[in-house]
Amino acid sequence: DTEVTQTPKHLVMGMTNKKSLKCEQHMGHRAMYWYKQKAKKPPELMFVYSYEKLSINESVPSRFSPECPNSSLLNLHLHALQPEDSALYLCASSTRQGKSQPQHFGDGTRLSIL
Amino acid sequence: AQKVTQAQTEISVVEKEDVTLDCVYETRDTTYYLFWYKQPPSGELVFLIRRNSFDEQNEISGRYSWNFQKSTSSFNFTITASQVVDSAVYFCALSEDIIQGAQKLVFGQGTRLTINP
Numbered sequence: 001d002t003e004v005t006q007t008p009k010h011l012v013m014g015m016t017n018k019k020s021l022k023c024e025q026h027m028g029h030r031a032m033y034w035y036k037q038k039a040k041k042p043p044e045l046m047f048v049y050s051y052e053k054l055s056i057n058e059s060v061p062s063r064f065s066p067e068c069p070n071s072s073l074l075n076l077h078l079h080a081l082q083p084e085d086s087a088l089y090l091c092a093s094s095t096r097q098g099k100s101q102p103q104h105f106g107d108g109t110r111l112s113i114l
Numbered sequence: 115a116q117k118v119t120q121a122q123t124e125i126s127v128v129e130k131e132d133v134t135l136d137c138v139y140e141t142r143d144t145t146y147y148l149f150w151y152k153q154p155p156s157g158e159l160v161f162l163i164r165r166n167s168f169d170e171q172n173e174i175s176g177r178y179s180w181n182f183q184k185s186t187s188s189f190n191f192t193i194t195a196s197q198v199v200d201s202a203v204y205f206c207a208l209s210e211d212i213i214q215g216a217q218k219l220v221f222g223q224g225t226r227l228t229i230n231p
Contacts, residue, residue, distance in 0.1 A: 031216040042205055042221035043159070050216040088157055099209035099217040100147050100166065105159040 003027055006091050006106035014114050015081060021109050023074040023091030032074045033103065034066060035090040043090055049074060050096075081113045116141045116208050120222035127196055128230050135191040135225045137206030143167075146208060148189045149219070150180070153203045165189060196229045203227070 004025045013019050023032065031050050035043035048056035049068045063085075065077040074091055088110050092103040117140040127133050139148060150162040163173060165182050173180045177194045193200055203226050207219040 033216075040224075040226075042224055043219075045218060048212065048216050048218075050213055055213045055216055056218075090157070090159065092159075094217065096214075096216075098214075099211045100164075101217070102149055102161040102164055103159075103217075103219060104161065105151075108157040110157070 004091055004093055004104050004106035006109050008109060009107060010110045012112045012114060013078070013081065018077070018079045020078065021076040021089055023106055024072055025093045025104070026072055027093065027104065029093035029104070030071060030096045031094045032068065033092040034074070034076055035092065037088040037090055083113045086111055086113045116210055116220045118206050118208050118220055118222035120206055120225050122225045123223070124226045124228070126228040126230060129198055130195050132192060132194050133196050133227065135204050135227065137189045137191065137222060139187050139189065139208050141208060143210070148182070149207045149209065150191050151205045151207065153205065159205070198229050198231055201227060201229045
């Protein structure tokens with residue numbers, strides 16, 4: 001079982017809906033990440049939180065809004081998404097020791113936009 | 115800029131065959147870290163191994179082995195006596211520091227491995 005838990009596992013929504021993806025880890029990691037992965041492609045980094053502060057936004061459209069309520073939780077709020085936003089959304093976490101440490105990934109949320 | 119190349123897009127072998135997945139990287143850092151991840155159809159990326167630039171020893175873990183060669187900037191992954199459960203997409207990645215306490219993974223394009231019974 002993964003130590004990073006993502007909910008829901010599947011989500012179908014219309015372009016006018018508002019929904020949220022949730023990610024939780026209890027490993028004491030202080031860096032958390034959101035990735036988007038299209039079919040047959042590697043994951044693409046979207047956001048990085050370090051010590052609960054947004055540190056990196058990889059030019060992600062504003063219809064994606066991240067939130068880190070505490071050191072264990074990471075949310076991704078979705079609004080007015082487009083069909084091209086359909087993808088697997090992965091959450092990951094790592095310790096604060098930087099590039100030497102592996103990232104631990106959740107199972108992902110498969111998102112479909114109608 | 116850092117770059118990871120996995121030239122093999124797809125590999126298909128029959129069960130019990132040995133298979134090697136290639137990974138070539140580019141970096142200007144003197145200290146760097148390489149990773150291999152496995153992504154089964156369920157979607158989760160599973161961490162397999164980490165290698166730092168100062169440790170060129172090959173690693174063996176059961177049926178898995180890794181060959182790190184700085185001279186050719188390669189970090190190849192071999193599965194011995196492959197099994198159907200090894201079927202997955204495998205990613206090689208290079209990490210870089212972006213801010214204090216966080217890192218960015220530079221992924222290769224991935225190799226889709228299919229093991230046929």
